[in-house]
Amino acid sequence: MPTPVRQPKGIARPLPTWAFILGLLVIVGTLITLFFTGSDWADGDLHLAFVAAGLAVMLLIVLGIRSLAGMAASNNPQRLRQYVSSILVIIILFTSGGAGLLAHGSLHAAQAHFLENQHQWGQAITEYQLAGEKAPSSVDLARTYDEWGEDLSQNKQFQAANGKFDMVQSNFSQTPNEVSRAQKDETQSYINWGKQEAGQHHYTNATSRFDYVLSLSYCGSDCKAEVSALDATAYYNQAETMLSQKNYQEAVTSFKVVQNRFPQAPEASKQHKDMSKALLGKGKEDKSTLCETALPVYQELATKFADTPEGLEAKAALSVPQPVLGHFVNGVPKLSDGYVKINASLLQNLSTDVTRDDFYQQMANAPTATISDDGHFKFQPLKPGTYDLVWGFIRNDGYELYMFYHSKETNQPIYVAQVGQLCPFDFGDIQDPFMQNN
Structure with missing residues (x-):
């Protein structure tokens, strides 16, 4: 059923x-x-x-x-x-x-x-790492950092972009293709960064970017040719800007970079006249503060820029005789104490062997300067040469005494004026007593 x-x-x-x-x-x-x-x-x-x-x-x-x-x-x-x-x-x-x-x-x-x-670079890198990818061999990580840098560079975020390219070069040595890509990208990023800075008249920043590219070992001949031209122009524009602002030191520095590092650049020949203006401006500033530092500048103008008004002015300044001055600190007599004359003279080729007659005969024809009561003296401008300082007095009773200090080892005068071009010679404060025995 x-x-x-x-x-x-x-x-x-x-x-x-x-x-x-x-x-x-x-x-x-x-x-x-x-x-x-x-x-x-x-x-x-x-x-x-x-x-x-x-x-x-x-x-x-x-x-x-x-x-x-x-x-x-x-x-x-x-x-x-x-x-x-x-x-x-x-x-x-x-x-x-x-x-x-x-x-x-x-x-x-x-x-x-x-x-x-999707260009979500940071999250992509995190996921690659969670998947087991790691430096120095991960092509995926290196590629993503490269792409991230390229994206940033295209958006003119050059500093951040270069950080990504540096990351690849520093940490992914076993991915040669991506390292090469990072080097190429970083080079172009710095070039574009420099162009942007130059376009905004930030020439100091521009030259810094271009200089960095030129320092890279992987900047080849084509790279150097391109960047050298950009760098020369940036330095030249920097120099012209500084010259217009009367910042002569910076102008000279930039002009010299063009002259020394980029002699084949068009700017190197174009800057000749303006460089002479910058040099003369710098020379005058140096002369007013520490004259000795101005001498090489004037000499450069006179020899290398003789075809410019500034070069001719420098040459003329170098030919002007220069004064000699100084200051006796201790024991200077005063005319009010019964002296007819208290003065200093400049002799040449003086030695301890000189006779009294020869000594005073030389003094008769030597440059002379009055010594003031406070010890200061100043000779009229002299031609370049070596001069030995002597000093003394004549009393109202006719007594006359002049002397000089000399080295016991060499018997040569101690106070010697080396009169040169452009700058006065200053003995400064002479600490030795005015007279050893008067």
Whole structure:
């Protein structure tokens, strides 16, 4: 006798089609939502995997309960369909969970490539690192840093861009293609940075960028030719700007860079007249503060810029005789004390062997300067040469005494004036007593 067909009751009953489909949609929607709840794809994948596995276990338990509740009865006409659909969903969930766990590591790399294509450089680098990429061999990391730098450079963020290129060169030595790319990119970045600075009349900054490029070992002949031309122009414009502002020292410095480092540049020949103006301005400033420092400037003008008004002015200044001055500090007599004359003279080739007659004969024809009561004296301008200082007095009773100090080792005069070009000779304060015995 056939077993009568009996419809299962309660939890064992088949779900309506709409409820089954709705349940599947809820499960799929939940899993998709969970995938996007992680900080990245891999985290979301873990969430999905664990929840899918959990749901599969839960449905497996429910399946067992339903089976005990009558779903497994032989007289249940829906038994096969119920078991097939339930087991299929459980298998899909277990498979999804397992696949999620297996794919966890590779998702970091996949997301990294996606973020790289979206120009989200920092996040891409993080994902590559989570995927196991690291220096010095990771091509993906090196490439992303290069691309990041290129992006920054295109947006004129040159300093930040060069930091990325330096990162590649410093840390990814085992990626030669990317290192070469970083070197090329950094070179162009500095060139563009220098051009931008020059365009804004920030010539000091521009020359700094161009100088850096020229110092790079990987700046080849074509690179040097291009950048040298830019650098020469920047230094020339810097010099012209400083000259217009009467900053002669800086102007001369920049002109000399063009002259010495870029002699073939058009600016090197174009700057001749303006450089002479800067040199003369600098020379006059030096002469007013510390005359000796001005002498080489005037000499350069007189020899190398004789075809300019400034060169002729310098040459004339070098030919002007120069005074000799000084100051006796101790024991200077005063005219009010009964002296007719208190003065100093400049003799030449003086020695301790000189006779009294020769000594006074030389003095008769020597340059003479009065010594004031406070010890100061100043000779009229003299031609360049070496002069020995002697000094003394004549009293109103006719007594006359002149002397000079000499070295006991060499018997040569101690106070010697080396009169040269452009600058007065100053003995300064003479600390020795005016007279050893008067």
